[in-house]
Amino acid sequence: MNISATNQEIIDDFISMLWIEKGLSENTASSYKTDLTTFCRFLKQFCGDVTLLELSGTHIDTYLEYRVSRNISQRSTSRFLSTCRALFKYLIASHKVNKSPLENIQNPKLPSYLPSTLSEQQVNDLLTAPDDNDPIQMRDKAMLELLYATGMRVSELVNLQMHELGLVQGVIRVTGKGGKERLVPMGENAQDLVSHYIKYFRPELLNRPSNTVFPSKRGTTMTRQTFWHRIKYYAKVAGIQTHLSPHTLRHAFATHLLNHGADLRVVQMLLGHSDLSTTQIYTHVATHRLQKLVEEHHPRG
CATH class of the missing domain: 1.10.443.10 (Intergrase catalytic core)
Incomplete structure (x- = not known):
């Protein structure tokens, strides 16, 4: 499912900024783009023609509930929220929105993780x-x-x-x-x-x-x-x-x-x-x- 032209333009501009100003790696930028594109497809399917500039906390909460219902990992959800926070920091700095819809949304508590290692x-x-x-x-x-x-x-x-x-x-x-x-x-x-x-x-x-x-x-x-x-x-x-x-x-x-x-x-x-x-x-x-x-x-x- 294609996303709206407005949302596609916002995502592309955001990713370009990450490349040029932040020097983000290709892999990280690709992950950001995938997270946001998947979210926009959800918005188009379940919330109508909502643009990223019109997002509310309710839209975010609805998507988080959807992710829980699909058994998507908390670590993946935490990364998605970090991506969204970076996006809205950029949108606020660009004077495209006044505030972030994620102000009252907390990241899920992640289970403690010890990396596997070898003797x-x-x-x-x-x-x-x-x-x-x-x-x-x-x-x-x-x-x-x-x-x-x-x-x-x-x-x-x-x-x-x-x-x-x-x-x-x-x-x-x-x-x-x-x-x-x-x-x-x-x-x-x-x-x-x-x-x-x-x-x-x-x-x-x-x-x-x-x-x-x-x-x-x-x-x-x-x-x-x-x-x-x-x-x-x-x-x-x-x-x-x-x-x-x-x-x-x-x-x-x-x-x-x-x-x-x-x-x-x-x-x-x-x-x-x-x-x-x-x-x-x-x-x-x-x-x-x-x-x-x-x-x-x-x-x-």
Whole structure:
């Protein structure tokens, strides 16, 4: 179902502002657009030709009730409300509306969530799963090693460019969310492996000029989804049964650093978190693992 031309124009202008002024990533902007387009389709079907400029709290409440009836997750609903708040902040600043219809609407309380992570032995098994003699698998091996060594996001890794690698200095200039840059040390193992891959294996993957460090088989930039499938493949090869996500090695990077005594603010800086509270969840993961170790190995645990 198509949405009204007015709502489409509002959404397009909002997304353009996010791109130009906020430097939002393509994935985040796409999520915002999907949230708002889905909402506008609901409005057209159930509320008539209501534009986003005419929204009331009642419209929002009706949509939230609809989402509950469809068993849509609270986390997804919380993201939708955040999207709407960003939209109305923009509309107010643009003098298109006077106030937000979300003033009296609260986000749903989210269940506590601890990210899944791997033990140090499981990480080692995963990193050694690829074949050292195959160009594709050596690319993947270098990617896995770099992911664990730096805590990069998968989206940051697949978009990494040659000029962002400081192999002599052992650092990477990572372009994160909102176009923010940070310098991250890569460690000796990752430094050696990436250097070896670039010298001996990367040229075999290039069938066209490319500045991408880890090109796909076609020589283009690899998608996040493709690399996620590669991670799952190597986890199967390594016999890892733990539930994985694309950020599993990022979680392991943070948790293992904290387990070995790293300062929380240093981990925050390495991960590129703007808010320390986002990083603090890893202290809970580390504490949870310590509690399990005590329960399993202490004579009175």
